[in-house]
Amino acid sequence: MAESRCNNSTSAAIDSSVEYARGAFKKVYKGKYTEGSRTGQPCVSKVFISGSVFENSYFQHEMDVVKKATEIVRAFNGLELINKRIVINQPEIWVFRDSQALTLIEPLIENFEKFNSNSGWTQDTTSWGQAMQALAHYSFHYSNGQLTLCDLQGGVYSDGIVLTDPVVMSTDRRFGPTDLGKDGIDSFFHHHVCNNFCRSSWTRPSRRMGLFPVVKGTTMMEVKTQTGRNLLTQRF
Ligand SMILES: [Zn+2]
Numbered sequence: 001m002a003e004s005r006c007n008n009s010t011s012a013a014i015d016s017s018v019e020y021a022r023g024a025f026k027k028v029y030k031g032k033y034t035e036g037s038r039t040g041q042p043c044v045s046k047v048f049i050s051g052s053v054f055e056n057s058y059f060q061h062e063m064d065v066v067k068k069a070t071e072i073v074r075a076f077n078g079l080e081l082i083n084k085r086i087v088i089n090q091p092e093i094w095v096f097r098d099s100q101a102l103t104l105i106e107p108l109i110e111n112f113e114k115f116n117s118n119s120g121w122t123q124d125t126t127s128w129g130q131a132m133q134a135l136a137h138y139s140f141h142y143s144n145g146q147l148t149l150c151d152l153q154g155g156v157y158s159d160g161i162v163l164t165d166p167v168v169m170s171t172d173r174r175f176g177p178t179d180l181g182k183d184g185i186d187s188f189f190h191h192h193v194c195n196n197f198c199r200s201s202w203t204r205p206s207r208r209m210g211l212f213p214v215v216k217g218t219t220m221m222e223v224k225t226q227t228g229r230n231l232l233t234q235r236f
Contacts, residue, residue, distance in 0.1 A: 003074045005107055005162055006090045007043065009036030012105060014045040014096075024220055025049050025058070025177075030108065042108035046091070047101065059093050061176030062104060066090060068175070069166040072139045072149050079138075081197050082131050085160030109155040109162050118151045118167045118180055119212040119219045120191030128156055134197030139168075140185065141202035146171050148185045151178065151218055167218065177220040180212065184219075187211040 014031035021028040029045045048058045070088045077086055091104040115132035116122045123129040132152040139149035151167035169188070173181040180187070182205075190208040194200075212219055 003070050004090045005087045009033040009038050011035035012043050044108050046104040065168045065175050068168050076135050076138050087162050089164040111155045114153040116152050120188050120214045121216045130195040131197050137198050183211045
């Protein structure tokens with residue numbers, strides 16, 4: 001698909017000795033494809049930090065978010081508001097041969113930058129920054145007010161932009177720990193300023209208020225512990 005940037009490979013060598021980046025619950029390592037049409041090209045390997053409370057659902061949430069983001073980007077590209085392509089990196093779940101641990105593999109993105117966050121931080125001083133704010137606004141309109149695609153980040157190339165690690169916020173909070181729900185959507189639009197790429201016909205939430213501290217990083221929902229329950233390790 002035109003909106004997808006894929007591994008086109010089944011094998012890579014990952015350098016797990018050096019962390020390339022780290023998020024709140026994942027680590028990123030660099031590597032190179034060793035098979036397929038991308039042989040020799042750089043890739044990244046994302047692994048969840050051991051013991052993370054998100055461990056079990058992490059991969060599935062990532063795949064669900066990317067699938068929904070790709071659908072929204074396809075619709076946005078179809079509007080032809082900009083004359084360059086927006087594509088989304090498509091991660092795949094691969095297995096390390098030695099440890100059998102799972103990892104997400106996707107092509108490396110050059111010239112990485114961030115354009116907005118799920119708490120409403122925005123970079124709209126460049127054309128791409130403005131186009132990304134418009135994409136976020138459009139996602140709400142496209143989904144009939146059910147979703148907002150944000151945390152838009154990636155790399156600008158001569159003929160377009162490649163995005164990775166997006167966040168989808170939903171009214172029913174179905175896209176994992178970075179989905180801040182309706183409060184997140186209303187908060188995002190409290191800070192959104194329409195630009196030349198936005199269309200006046202696009203809908204916005206009727207309630208708009210800042211409910212989260214605005215930060216460039218990705219905000220996650222606190223996971224509530226169930227204090228009434230026994231610990232797994234508790235002895236009787
Ligand atoms: Zn707008």
